[in-house]
Amino acid sequence: MTDVYIVDTKKGINLAVQELFSYLEKSGPILKSSKEVYIKVNGIDFKKHVYTSPEVLEMVIEYLKGIGAKVYVMENSTQANMTRIVFAISGFKDVCDRTGTDIIYLDEEDSKTFEFKGKASVKDDPKGYNLKTFRLPQTIIKIMENRESITYINIPKLKTHSMARVTLGIKNQWGFPQHEDRGKDHNFNLHSKLVDVYEYIKPDITIIDGIEGTIHGHYPPTAFADRLVIPFNILIGGRDTLAVDVIGARIFGLSMNEVPHLKIAYERGLGEGDISKINVIGKDLEEYKEKYDWDLLQEFPNDVKIIKGKELLCIEGCKNNVLATLQGFAYDYPDKFKGGWFVIMGKGHDENLVDQLKAEGFKKGLVAGYCAIDEVGEKLVEAFGKRKVFFSGDCNNLAETVKAILKLAGMTVFDLVPIPAEELMPLIEEAQKHGSTALTPL
Numbered sequence: 001m002t003d004v005y006i007v008d009t010k011k012g013i014n015l016a017v018q019e020l021f022s023y024l025e026k027s028g029p030i031l032k033s034s035k036e037v038y039i040k041v042n043g044i045d046f047k048k049h050v051y052t053s054p055e056v057l058e059m060v061i062e063y064l065k066g067i068g069a070k071v072y073v074m075e076n077s078t079q080a081n082m083t084r085i086v087f088a089i090s091g092f093k094d095v096c097d098r099t100g101t102d103i104i105y106l107d108e109e110d111s112k113t114f115e116f117k118g119k120a121s122v123k124d125d126p127k128g129y130n131l132k133t134f135r136l137p138q139t140i141i142k143i144m145e146n147r148e149s150i151t152y153i154n155i156p157k158l159k160t161h162s163m164a165r166v167t168l169g170i171k172n173q174w175g176f177p178q179h180e181d182r183g184k185d186h187n188f189n190l191h192s193k194l195v196d197v198y199e200y201i202k203p204d205i206t207i208i209d210g211i212e213g214t215i216h217g218h219y220p221p222t223a224f225a226d227r228l229v230i231p232f233n234i235l236i237g238g239r240d241t242l243a244v245d246v247i248g249a250r251i252f253g254l255s256m257n258e259v260p261h262l263k264i265a266y267e268r269g270l271g272e273g274d275i276s277k278i279n280v281i282g283k284d285l286e287e288y289k290e291k292y293d294w295d296l297l298q299e300f301p302n303d304v305k306i307i308k309g310k311e312l313l314c315i316e317g318c319k320n321n322v323l324a325t326l327q328g329f330a331y332d333y334p335d336k337f338k339g340g341w342f343v344i345m346g347k348g349h350d351e352n353l354v355d356q357l358k359a360e361g362f363k364k365g366l367v368a369g370y371c372a373i374d375e376v377g378e379k380l381v382e383a384f385g386k387r388k389v390f391f392s393g394d395c396n397n398l399a400e401t402v403k404a405i406l407k408l409a410g411m412t413v414f415d416l417v418p419i420p421a422e423e424l425m426p427l428i429e430e431a432q433k434h435g436s437t438a439l440t441p442l
Contacts, residue, residue, distance in 0.1 A: 044219075115133050166252065174197065364388035
């Protein structure tokens with residue numbers, strides 16, 4: 001049996017963290033010979049409800065320092081963001097400053113190339129759309145090469161995910177590949193690639209921050225928070241990340257077989273996925289009777305025409321990547337967001353698509369993903385002009401998608417960032433000075 005622990009945070013986060021580590025210590029020491037501990041948070045973005053609780057991070061750091069650890073906190077935020085900006089706004093930097101903890105911005109490091117080992121594309125790939133290699137930053141390589149002496153702790157947030165079903169311990173490591181290497185092949189192959197990264201580097205301990213959990217995806221519009229953010233008030237922890245993830249998914253009512261990357265990891269022998277062989281300590285799973293939806297809430301602005309390919313449309317890429325961005329901008333910035341444009345995605349479109357758009361009065365829009373660009377991109381540029389038709393390449397190029405939607409909606413990147421430009425620009429300049437490889441809409 002593999003042990004996974006669920007502790008209640010209603011008694012206080014500090015007490016919950018101490019209780020969780022007291023369980024974990026029963027199976028062996030937390031620290032290894034170097035006493036170095038590297039913590040990976042979920043710092044995807046600074047938007048509310050999407051990142052690891054700074055309070056949980058602080059209590060974990062305090063505990064580790066109390067037992068003599070040298071602690072580092074690391075992250076490479078999602079495309080369209082620089083990690084320095086996310087840390088400054090989310091509160092992570094404040095926590096690290098208060099606790100005297102070093103921050104490692106993974107998007108600012110040199111890297112080394114590794115191979116993806118998962119599924120191949122469904123077709124030959126003469127244009128190189130399906131990336132076969134990816135780059136990992138030097139800190140991750142250091143951890144990989146020193147597993148006997150370095151402790152690596154993974155602290156994801158309890159979230160469903162509109163492309164990966166859930167984003168917990170295994171998915172949290174998708175922050176390791178560089179931005180440029182994440183977008184290509186971010187389609188039906190995504191699930192295998194998540195496991196490829198996990199196979200290269202497995203955490204010693206995973207602690208899911210379940211103080212609150214998000215449903216209908218990982219990036220809920222703040223306007224929908226009352227419907228999409230659930231207070232679970234728990235931490236879930238263990239030494240087998242797959243087992244921890246299986247229990248995290250179960251909190252949402254999802255089985256391992258409903259989350260492709262968990263099933264693949266189990267089939268590859270990378271941990272325990274059979275819930276009957278996981279010993280859950282601290283809470284009875286029978287308390288969690290509801291099944292929550294992982295797909296996006298199907299609410300989008302009426303004045304944006306969404307056109308989906310009938311032959312191929314990957315939910316893991318150009319579909320939900322674009323729709324999540326569109327939904328967030330439209331409903332969280334209603335006073336700034338302007339519609340009156342189209343979004344085209346996927347493969348298999350009507351031959352008279354251009355005529356239909358013209359007849360309905362549309363003059364500009366976004367074409368998202370390789371499939372749609374190859375099929376209808378040239379026709380649309382011919383019909384509406386280069387300045388009116390935006391392309392978002394790859395299967396999931398969030399930076400290009402954000403840039404296009406901002407322009408089409410009459411917004412700027414400064415509308416999205418909750419700090420003034422005089423605070424934002426020095427963060428951008430500092431990241432650039434340190435060689436950030438982040439893809440941004442700037």
